[in-house]
Amino acid sequence: MHPRPLSGLRVLDLTRVLAGPYCTLLLADLGAEVVKVEQPVTGDDARAFGPFLQTGQSAYFASINRGKKSIALNLKDSADRETFLSLVNQADVLVENFRAGTMHKLDLSAESLCQRNPRLIYAALSGFGHAGSHTDRAAYDVVVQALSGLMSITGSSADEPVRVGTSISDILTGIFGAVAIVSAVHGRTESGQGTVIDLAMLDCTVAALENAISRFATAGVAPEPLGTRHPSITPFQAFPTADAPIVIAAGNDTLWAALCDCLDRGDLADDSRFSSNGDRTTHHAALETELTTTLATRPADDWLERLADAGVPAAPIRSIDQVVADPHLASRGMWHTMDDGQGGSLLTPGSPFRMNDTPPPLSASIPGLDEHHQEIIAEWLATDSS
Amino acid sequence: MHPRPLSGLRVLDLTRVLAGPYCTLLLADLGAEVVKVEQPVTGDDARAFGPFLQTGQSAYFASINRGKKSIALNLKDSADRETFLSLVNQADVLVENFRAGTMHKLDLSAESLCQRNPRLIYAALSGFGHAGSHTDRAAYDVVVQALSGLMSITGSSADEPVRVGTSISDILTGIFGAVAIVSAVHGRTESGQGTVIDLAMLDCTVAALENAISRFATAGVAPEPLGTRHPSITPFQAFPTADAPIVIAAGNDTLWAALCDCLDRGDLADDSRFSSNGDRTTHHAALETELTTTLATRPADDWLERLADAGVPAAPIRSIDQVVADPHLASRGMWHTMDDGQGGSLLTPGSPFRMNDTPPPLSASIPGLDEHHQEIIAEWLATDSS
Numbered sequence: 119m120h121p122r123p124l125s126g127l128r129v130l131d132l133t134r135v136l137a138g139p140y141c142t143l144l145l146a147d148l149g150a151e152v153v154k155v156e157q158p159v160t161g162d163d164a165r166a167f168g169p170f171l172q173t174g175q176s177a178y179f180a181s182i183n184r185g186k187k188s189i190a191l192n193l194k195d196s197a198d199r200e201t202f203l204s205l206v207n208q209a210d211v212l213v214e215n216f217r218a219g220t221m222h223k224l225d226l227s228a229e230s231l232c233q234r235n236p237r238l239i240y241a242a243l244s245g246f247g248h249a250g251s252h253t254d255r256a257a258y259d260v261v262v263q264a265l266s267g268l269m270s271i272t273g274s275s276a277d278e279p280v281r282v283g284t285s286i287s288d289i290l291t292g293i294f295g296a297v298a299i300v301s302a303v304h305g306r307t308e309s310g311q312g313t314v315i316d317l318a319m320l321d322c323t324v325a326a327l328e329n330a331i332s333r334f335a336t337a338g339v340a341p342e343p344l345g346t347r348h349p350s351i352t353p354f355q356a357f358p359t360a361d362a363p364i365v366i367a368a369g370n371d372t373l374w375a376a377l378c379d380c381l382d383r384g385d386l387a388d389d390s391r392f393s394s395n396g397d398r399t400t401h402h403a404a405l406e407t408e409l410t411t412t413l414a415t416r417p418a419d420d421w422l423e424r425l426a427d428a429g430v431p432a433a434p435i436r437s438i439d440q441v442v443a444d445p446h447l448a449s450r451g452m453w454h455t456m457d458d459g460q461g462g463s464l465l466t467p468g469s470p471f472r473m474n475d476t477p478p479p480l481s482a483s484i485p486g487l488d489e490h491h492q493e494i495i496a497e498w499l500a501t502d503s504s
Numbered sequence: 505m506h507p508r509p510l511s512g513l514r515v516l517d518l519t520r521v522l523a524g525p526y527c528t529l530l531l532a533d534l535g536a537e538v539v540k541v542e543q544p545v546t547g548d549d550a551r552a553f554g555p556f557l558q559t560g561q562s563a564y565f566a567s568i569n570r571g572k573k574s575i576a577l578n579l580k581d582s583a584d585r586e587t588f589l590s591l592v593n594q595a596d597v598l599v600e601n602f603r604a605g606t607m608h609k610l611d612l613s614a615e616s617l618c619q620r621n622p623r624l625i626y627a628a629l630s631g632f633g634h635a636g637s638h639t640d641r642a643a644y645d646v647v648v649q650a651l652s653g654l655m656s657i658t659g660s661s662a663d664e665p666v667r668v669g670t671s672i673s674d675i676l677t678g679i680f681g682a683v684a685i686v687s688a689v690h691g692r693t694e695s696g697q698g699t700v701i702d703l704a705m706l707d708c709t710v711a712a713l714e715n716a717i718s719r720f721a722t723a724g725v726a727p728e729p730l731g732t733r734h735p736s737i738t739p740f741q742a743f744p745t746a747d748a749p750i751v752i753a754a755g756n757d758t759l760w761a762a763l764c765d766c767l768d769r770g771d772l773a774d775d776s777r778f779s780s781n782g783d784r785t786t787h788h789a790a791l792e793t794e795l796t797t798t799l800a801t802r803p804a805d806d807w808l809e810r811l812a813d814a815g816v817p818a819a820p821i822r823s824i825d826q827v828v829a830d831p832h833l834a835s836r837g838m839w840h841t842m843d844d845g846q847g848g849s850l851l852t853p854g855s856p857f858r859m860n861d862t863p864p865p866l867s868a869s870i871p872g873l874d875e876h877h878q879e880i881i882a883e884w885l886a887t888d889s890s
Contacts, residue, residue: 123692177715255817256815259734264822265820294679296683297530304509304686308511308512321858333824340823345665356650356655438653441713465720467713470707470711
């Protein structure tokens with residue numbers, strides 16, 4: 119069965135919208151008890167984000183808040199503040215993704231909360247971080263994609279910038295946040311001490327730029343967008359066929375030889391311009407022309423079958439409906455149906471954390487605003503006399 | 505100071521290329537002792553990937569293997585196998601990113617290694633996972649970007665697919681892998697039991713698709729690529745100006761009003777087509793035309809200054825050289841210089857794991873193939889009599 123490795127961990131979750139809730143979603147999926155502290159009346163901003171279910175509930179919210187509990191507290195109200203501070207005493211982890219400075223203005227700084235609970239892991243996820251020269255800016259995903267350089271290397275040409283089709287800067291920050299939090303929790307087992315974590319969306323996106331930085335550092339020239347092509351592996355890109363485009367990734371000389379064989383293009387295998395991966399990358403434009411000419415002679419499915427038989431990595435460019443229909447993903451348990459509480463349902467991605475040959479047990483219910491108020495008070499504060 | 509929360513953790517790292525090495529890079533940055541087990545003579549395939557330093561070392565390899573130790577072992581040689589199995593006895597974590605089935609063929613299955621060391625966390629990162637209906641395919645990042653649907657929602661039009669400019673499927677899998685591993689290590693503190701982790705690049709990329717799945721699930725129509733635009737927040741995209749494009753993210757009605765004011769376009773604020781975010785999203789094409797007309801009248805820097813003063817999130821689309829020159833990233837300690845061992849250096853991204861107001865201490869040396877053979881044997885096997 120799936121171990122719930124974070125079982126027993128209490129997470130006080132002040133996050134809203136995407137980066138923070140995605141982080142605590144991962145913690146909840148792994149067994150932590152995540153308590154969303156939401157502002158009264160409206161709750162997490164994402165409750166108002168479309169698309170919507172027929173019940174009026176946000177599908178956006180539903181897909182990233184499964185398995186969490188909700189309590190509404192007004193952090194500017196003195197009674198609610200007392201409740202909140204009592205919950206802080208009982209928490210292992212506090213996560214927030216306010217703009218830098220907000221918690222300080224609420225007189226709830228990391229320093230003061232960690233003084234109250236020295237074992238607390240306080241994790242702040244923000245656009246630009248809490249420390250540094252220029253933190254007081256608002257960030258949204260597209261701002262960070264633009265500032266990080268990611269947008270400058272994504273697209274078909276430098277004239278037409280492209281945003282990654284998912285809010286990848288938020289998502290990356292959420293996952294990096296989970297790594298940092300769980301690591302700090304583990305470190306506390308030895309040290310007994312909490313940790314203040316300060317993660318910035320900009321830092322997290324830069325850390326994911328991979329070889330773009332080393333290419334700039336070695337060549338001194340800023341990398342440009344390459345469409346579907348890899349900067350240093352060739353062929354590794356999309357090609358048109360007689361009908362739909364496919365991607366082909368011949369990542370080494372053996373796969374290159376197999377590809378030439380599959381295309382019945384022994385002449386390319388013998389062509390000195392294309393001998394090594396370095397040669398092929400140097401002459402990528404000529405190679406693309408040759409391969410495109412041949413691939414245009416047959417439909418995608420025909421090529422994909424031949425390439426699969428030859429063991430050459432290749433794939434169709436699947437649309438979301440095709441992805442949802444993939445039997446392999448279903449066999450992995452990668453789809454999870456949420457229950458809207460009124461007889462309807464919503465398909466969402468499941469969790470990738472497969473352990474001991476089992477996908478994680480996931481909750482199907484969407485937490486209502488303040489739904490677990492009494493339960494949380496009863497369970498967390500029963501033994502707290504403060 | 506920065507706590508090293510994974511200090512004392514022994515990681516046996518069989519990974520090559522990107523997804524696996526990125527995962528163990530995060531563990532090393534957080535204090536784990538990561539021992540790369542490499543094939544003799546050639547080592548990690550990525551040692552042969554460009555760009556290269558003047559020493560001939562791979563900058564690609566250098567940027568994702570800092571702080572690790574290297575031991576060369578031929579897992580098909582009986583003496584080396586014995587050494588390897590003795591190291592398994594001492595390891596907390598084993599990570600591999602071979603194609604599913606490879607470790608089994610080497611007679612080193614997860615089952616047999618966990619039988620040998622029941623406290624072992626065995627993490628397999630692969631393209632399609634070890635369990636499921638169709639795992640025996642080779643994966644490269646571009647194949648997973650295509651199969652996951654990510655490519656279908658990234659780009660300017662459905663006719664021209666675009667790959668995210670970094671190997672994001674590899675990177676996501678590496679970070680998700682670190683979450684799973686550290687969680688399992690923490691869970692072991694209570695349970696005493698190891699865990700077999702089976703992470704698939706395809707699953708990890710699908711889990712990062714965010715609202716693309718809920719949009720399909722609620723509307724029944726597969727989402728299309730939107731250039732730089734957000735599907736449900738408007739305006740939230742890039743616009744041309746008199747010189748360079750900029751991104752603007754007016755994520756709520758307050759910011760929308762501030763934007764109209766900043767552009768001296770009170771008429772748009774009063775226009776009923778653009779009253780709410782939902783209205784603006786419905787009429788995004790008309791809105792884009794209006795905003796583009798106004799933004800074309802001044803250069804980017806002029807607009808960015810005005811927008812910053814008004815508190816409207818906006819940014820230039822920075823190239824990699826501009827990102828590297830950012831003083832804020834420098835003030836965060838987000839750049840790390842690797843030492844090539846011969847007087848030269850290489851700029852790489854640092855770690856985003858800032859803790860207790862300090863970036864992690866990072867190694868500057870590039871592990872040579874088999875460099876730490878004797879050290880590892882001496883330290884790990886000193887107390888092992890098996």
